[in-house]
Amino acid sequence: MTAISFDPLFFAVAVPAMIFAGVSKAGFGSGPAFAAMTILALVLDPAVALGLTLPLLMLVDAVTLRPYWRRWDWPAARDLIVGALPGVALGAALYRIADADVFRILIGVVALGFVGFRLAVHWQAIPARARPFGSRVGLLAGAVAGFTSFVSHAGGPPVAVYLLAGGLGKTTYQATTVLVFWAINIFKFVPYAFLGIFTADTMLGSAVLAPAALFGAWLGVRAHHVVPERLFFSLAYAALALSGAKLLWDGLT
Numbered sequence: 084m085t086a087i088s089f090d091p092l093f094f095a096v097a098v099p100a101m102i103f104a105g106v107s108k109a110g111f112g113s114g115p116a117f118a119a120m121t122i123l124a125l126v127l128d129p130a131v132a133l134g135l136t137l138p139l140l141m142l143v144d145a146v147t148l149r150p151y152w153r154r155w156d157w158p159a160a161r162d163l164i165v166g167a168l169p170g171v172a173l174g175a176a177l178y179r180i181a182d183a184d185v186f187r188i189l190i191g192v193v194a195l196g197f198v199g200f201r202l203a204v205h206w207q208a209i210p211a212r213a214r215p216f217g218s219r220v221g222l223l224a225g226a227v228a229g230f231t232s233f234v235s236h237a238g239g240p241p242v243a244v245y246l247l248a249g250g251l252g253k254t255t256y257q258a259t260t261v262l263v264f265w266a267i268n269i270f271k272f273v274p275y276a277f278l279g280i281f282t283a284d285t286m287l288g289s290a291v292l293a294p295a296a297l298f299g300a301w302l303g304v305r306a307h308h309v310v311p312e313r314l315f316f317s318l319a320y321a322a323l324a325l326s327g328a329k330l331l332w333d334g335l336t
Contacts, residue, residue: 087287097123101296103122106302106303107299110306111257111306111318112257120237134282137268137280138286144261156259162225166223170228175233193244224241227241242263242264243260246260253316
């Protein structure tokens with residue numbers, strides 16, 4: 084992997100990227116947080132960006148657990164976390180050979196299709212679902228999230244599709260995503276270390292950018308409590324649509 088050049092261009096790109104990731108993870112369901120990886124890839128090798136961002140994402144997870152403690156939907160979180168374990172294991176096994184673009188395309192299509200479905204229900208073009216998705220869908224969403232989170236920190240859209248269908252309140256939704264990604268990121272840490280994704284440069288970069296990530300988390304928690312529930316979910320669906328479109332674009336190009 085290439086070394087990190089700690090020059091003004093690096094900080095001009097990396098600091099806003101990590102503030103954005105902190106705000107997204109701490110306040111708005113984690114969906115668009117993976118965009119930080121895309122932004123960092125402008126100045127870093129993708130593998131370096133993976134190693135740099137994981138400790139920062141784990142830091143944000145740790146500091147945002149307390150504000151949302153036990154406010155999550157445990158059955159939904161449990162299904163997603165259990166499903167994520169084999170997804171992370173598969174990501175570790177196939178990391179060197181997996182074509183992440185195929186999964187980006189599939190997730191992008193599902194995310195955009197789900198947003199389209201919810202808009203159609205809102206406009207009464209089709210009837211609403213009688214009940215949320217079941218545990219099997221939760222396990223599958225967790226597996227996909229575990230895999231895509233491992234290879235590109237892009238586990239947000241599968242989790243969002245499953246949770247948004249459940250009709251949760253905004254804080255329950257947010258707390259559930261915090262718990263799920265706290266677990267998934269812990270699952271990823273040891274395989275990342277064995278695969279050599281962490282280096283002295285990435286650890287130094289994580290330490291340097293930690294204040295930006297923490298500031299973003301602080302902003303995100305406060306923004307979550309200020310934004311009305313209807314606006315929150317409008318933003319969540321917009322974030323899902325944008326992240327799905329970005330994944331589809333990245334996969335195709």
